[in-house]
Amino acid sequence: MIHIDNGQCGMCAHFGEHHPEDPRLVQIRVNGEAPEELVDECGHPKHAGLNLKVAPHSSCDGFTPAQAA
Numbered sequence: 001m002i003h004i005d006n007g008q009c010g011m012c013a014h015f016g017e018h019h020p021e022d023p024r025l026v027q028i029r030v031n032g033e034a035p036e037e038l039v040d041e042c043g044h045p046k047h048a049g050l051n052l053k054v055a056p057h058s059s060c061d062g063f064t065p066a067q068a069a
């Protein structure tokens with residue numbers, strides 16, 4: 001597991017935004033830890049059409065805080 005800080009993709013509302021109930025996403029937001037192999041979609045509108053996949057410890061200036069689970 002890797003530690004995820006606020007401001008990183010795992011804590012962003014756009015990370016896996018089309019399946020927010022995924023237990024792995026809930027775990028990141030509750031425990032601040034993510035599986036090392038995890039990658040998921042970034043749903044940010046500026047990335048739409050690019051099928052961007054990011055790791056939980058990636059980041060960008062489009063960060064939007066996810067709702068606390």
Ligand code: SF4
Pocket residue numbers: 007008009010012013014015041042043044054058059060061062063064
């Ligand atoms: S790439 Fe940016 S917008 Fe997409 S999930 Fe990561 S921080 Fe959020």
